[in-house]
Amino acid sequence: MISIPLPDLLAAIGPVTGRLGHPVQDQLLAARDMQALSLSVHIPLVCFGIAFPSMVLFSELLWLRTGNRVYRQLAKRWSKVMITLFAVGVVTGTILSFEFGLLWPNFMATFGDVFGLGFALEGFSFFVEAIFIAIYVYGWERMSPRLHALTGIPIAVAGVVGSLMVIAVNAWMNHPSGFDVVAGQVVHARPLAALFNSFVWHELLHMYLAGYLVAAFIVAGVYAAAWLRGRRTHYHRAGLVIALTFAALVAPVQVLVGDWAGREVAKNQPTKLAAIEGLQDTTKGAALHLGGIFSDGKVKYGIAIPHGLSLIAFHSFDAKVQGLDAVPARDRPPVNVVRLCFQTMVGIGTLLALLGLFYLGLWLRRGRLPRSVWFYRAVVAAGPLAVVALICGWITTEVGRQPWIVYHVMRTTQAVTSSGGLNAAYGGLVVVYVALAGAVVWLLRRLAKQPLEVVH
Amino acid sequence: MAATICLALIVLGVTAYAVLGGADFGAGLWDLTAGGARRGSRVRALIERSMSPVWEANHVWLIFVLVIFWTAFPVAFGSVASTLRVPLALAAIGIIFRGGAFALRGEAATINEARTLGALFALSSVIVPFCLGAAIGGVASGRVPVGNAAGDAWSSWLNPSSITVGVLAVLSGAYLSAVFMAADAVRAELPDMRAAMRTRALAAGAAAGVAALGGLLVLRADARPLFDGLTSWPGVVAIAVSALAGAAGLALVWLRRYHAARWVAALALAAVTSGWLVAQRPYLLPGQLKVAAAAAPDATLWLLIGAAAVGMAVLIPSLFLLYRLTLRGTLDKPFSPFDERYPKEAR
Numbered sequence A: 001m002i003s004i005p006l007p008d009l010l011a012a013i014g015p016v017t018g019r020l021g022h023p024v025q026d027q028l029l030a031a032r033d034m035q036a037l038s039l040s041v042h043i044p045l046v047c048f049g050i051a052f053p054s055m056v057l058f059s060e061l062l063w064l065r066t067g068n069r070v071y072r073q074l075a076k077r078w079s080k081v082m083i084t085l086f087a088v089g090v091v092t093g094t095i096l097s098f099e100f101g102l103l104w105p106n107f108m109a110t111f112g113d114v115f116g117l118g119f120a121l122e123g124f125s126f127f128v129e130a131i132f133i134a135i136y137v138y139g140w141e142r143m144s145p146r147l148h149a150l151t152g153i154p155i156a157v158a159g160v161v162g163s164l165m166v167i168a169v170n171a172w173m174n175h176p177s178g179f180d181v182v183a184g185q186v187v188h189a190r191p192l193a194a195l196f197n198s199f200v201w202h203e204l205l206h207m208y209l210a211g212y213l214v215a216a217f218i219v220a221g222v223y224a225a226a227w228l229r230g231r232r233t234h235y236h237r238a239g240l241v242i243a244l245t246f247a248a249l250v251a252p253v254q255v256l257v258g259d260w261a262g263r264e265v266a267k268n269q270p271t272k273l274a275a276i277e278g279l280q281d282t283t284k285g286a287a288l289h290l291g292g293i294f295s296d297g298k299v300k301y302g303i304a305i306p307h308g309l310s311l312i313a314f315h316s317f318d319a320k321v322q323g324l325d326a327v328p329a330r331d332r333p334p335v336n337v338v339r340l341c342f343q344t345m346v347g348i349g350t351l352l353a354l355l356g357l358f359y360l361g362l363w364l365r366r367g368r369l370p371r372s373v374w375f376y377r378a379v380v381a382a383g384p385l386a387v388v389a390l391i392c393g394w395i396t397t398e399v400g401r402q403p404w405i406v407y408h409v410m411r412t413t414q415a416v417t418s419s420g421g422l423n424a425a426y427g428g429l430v431v432v433y434v435a436l437a438g439a440v441v442w443l444l445r446r447l448a449k450q451p452l453e454v455v456h
Numbered sequence B: 001m002a003a004t005i006c007l008a009l010i011v012l013g014v015t016a017y018a019v020l021g022g023a024d025f026g027a028g029l030w031d032l033t034a035g036g037a038r039r040g041s042r043v044r045a046l047i048e049r050s051m052s053p054v055w056e057a058n059h060v061w062l063i064f065v066l067v068i069f070w071t072a073f074p075v076a077f078g079s080v081a082s083t084l085r086v087p088l089a090l091a092a093i094g095i096i097f098r099g100g101a102f103a104l105r106g107e108a109a110t111i112n113e114a115r116t117l118g119a120l121f122a123l124s125s126v127i128v129p130f131c132l133g134a135a136i137g138g139v140a141s142g143r144v145p146v147g148n149a150a151g152d153a154w155s156s157w158l159n160p161s162s163i164t165v166g167v168l169a170v171l172s173g174a175y176l177s178a179v180f181m182a183a184d185a186v187r188a189e190l191p192d193m194r195a196a197m198r199t200r201a202l203a204a205g206a207a208a209g210v211a212a213l214g215g216l217l218v219l220r221a222d223a224r225p226l227f228d229g230l231t232s233w234p235g236v237v238a239i240a241v242s243a244l245a246g247a248a249g250l251a252l253v254w255l256r257r258y259h260a261a262r263w264v265a266a267l268a269l270a271a272v273t274s275g276w277l278v279a280q281r282p283y284l285l286p287g288q289l290k291v292a293a294a295a296a297p298d299a300t301l302w303l304l305i306g307a308a309a310v311g312m313a314v315l316i317p318s319l320f321l322l323y324r325l326t327l328r329g330t331l332d333k334p335f336s337p338f339d340e341r342y343p344k345e346a347r
Helices: A006-013 A028-066 A069-103 A105-138 A145-174 A191-195 A200-228 A234-268 A270-277 A308-314 A335-366 A373-399 A422-449 B002-032 B041-051 B055-072 B074-083 B085-105 B111-140 B160-187 B191-222 B224-231 B235-254 B258-279 B298-328
Strands: A180-182 A185-187 A288-290 A293-295 A298-300 A303-305 A404-406 B283-285
Touching (some): A028 A145, A028 A373, A069 A234, A069 B074, A069 B085, A105 A404, A105 B055, A105 B298, A145 A200, A234 A270, A234 A335, A234 A373, A288 A308, A335 A373, A422 B085, B002 B041, B002 B055, B002 B111, B002 B160, B002 B298, B041 B160, B055 B074, B074 B111, B074 B283, B160 B235, B160 B258, B191 B235, B191 B258, B235 B258
Antiparallel strands (some): A180 A185, A288 A303, A293 A298
């Protein structure tokens, strides 16, 4: 019989084994890919849940104030898109809650009583959202305009509350608290302490602004494309200006919030930061590398900015930055995936901020829209790019957390199901999502082609 | 105490989902059996009109059940989800197709598009309640052991008890849906649809009743502890209430009292779901895990109950508003039969 000393065993599996015991699973990657795919489909829809209601309401309020029918046409058209995307978000969100149990039963069994409260609250706000979105979208004709606008407010509030709760759970996974580990068992669950951990606020704000960037740039892109094709009616102009103004106001702020989020990671998850930057050795006054790939313990082919990393992560020229070497190899995330995604996100975020500043500057100084076709082409590209940045940001934080599902407490290998057949299930899921994505694009094009309703 | 309240919340959620969500799935069955493009066009239009404003809110009851389940009984949730992976995965995929196809069909431009999407919507509307019912049957007949995917992937849901509950879920949804739509047809002043839905309600109600009685015999052979629980005090009360309410519901449909029939039918289903959990007391997973052992610590349970109380305080007036506006016609879509919507192709 081979006996493994207990401390070594614990180091290999993490402090917590989980209430369902050690899983047997040789297709862990398929489980992670399925979860990643499902999240990547759902998160862009969440952006519309966060940001679209206030854009629609803003347009409706403009109509109430000015009496200009174009704003009503716009709000009504957008509200149809909103409920369609909400319907798709309802089903993709349901898939996620099924997957929590189907793919990560040991995670749910072990920590459900710690973080589950967040999802219970999210469930209620989701309910309110579903109810009022139906009232709002189907109630255009038979309610007084003021009352109708009022029914839109709960949609916007519920969208924010719901995303706060889900992000609180994710923040908890990255910065766990609200429970004790005694002899490998999770005990003394304190759900409130778990939910309102110090990691929530920057994650929430970062995601909240990302929601506005994605939704507003995609909507603006639709009207910018119409603009390029010569459709420049008052309706198209209003759609473009409202959406673009939302996006342009948010984009520069996101850069500042991103900096805050980065410093929180530097403080609380030094290994994730080391992976983001490809820093092998703990270094004082560490350099920042742009581009390049990480291999053999250093970044090759990148542009080095001396002291840049210390400066950006700790706002100090000579701050010590912890490298990957501080933890054993089995506790490190895959560096290149995390690094590439992070750099992509930052690069796109910077471009979007510049685009927004250009638009705002021109508007403030000259009081007009840009005339160059290249500006409108950039706006068309900005929507898809914002989605790419969004997904890259989530990959950075989620893959950067690996190999832990609950940071430094439970390994992803401990959380997974013991079920077989995950590769086959992954294949099936890909087919389903491709079909769904195709159908949604088809539907949105169909909605866009409908003639505008005549308002008297 | 706290665990019992949480269990009651789950009963509430399962019942609400079985009644409201079940009716939406039942509408899919009627869509599937409505006949050819021309003959079925009015039934399909009524389905679309009745479901559009409410189906998303109805669906959220499923999420409600899941979140209460995994917060209050995490080990049971992990065990159930991992053993019943096949029916739950099928249900999840069915939910995607049902919701997606229904949302899309309203925008179809040709009758062929509408038919393809409609078929997808209708087929998944049958698969989802069957799979969810079969999963419940697997739990109730004691086929889910505690552990990570510890039960059999197939026999845990393809067994006599599971198939019984699955079929019952499909039929009760069909019945409820026909009753709801008969009431809607009265409101929309469509006498032909009212009559068509009344016939369907009577047929599906009778079939559901027969399936329920036959199901008891199946349970007697396949899940004896559950059967014994259902046929002794206090489970037998639930069975009696369910049988009486079921019969009364059918009588009310016969008498064309559709509004009252809705509530009585909901009561019949509530009696079944609460009877199920009463019958398997004190177990949550029969023969495997008792409620008391499965429950999260009291601190979590009471917070969950508090959150549910606050949530309900917001939810109940909101739902009330939604259904009142729906019943008053404020949210009505126009009734638009498919052969009039696509006049050229239907001929």
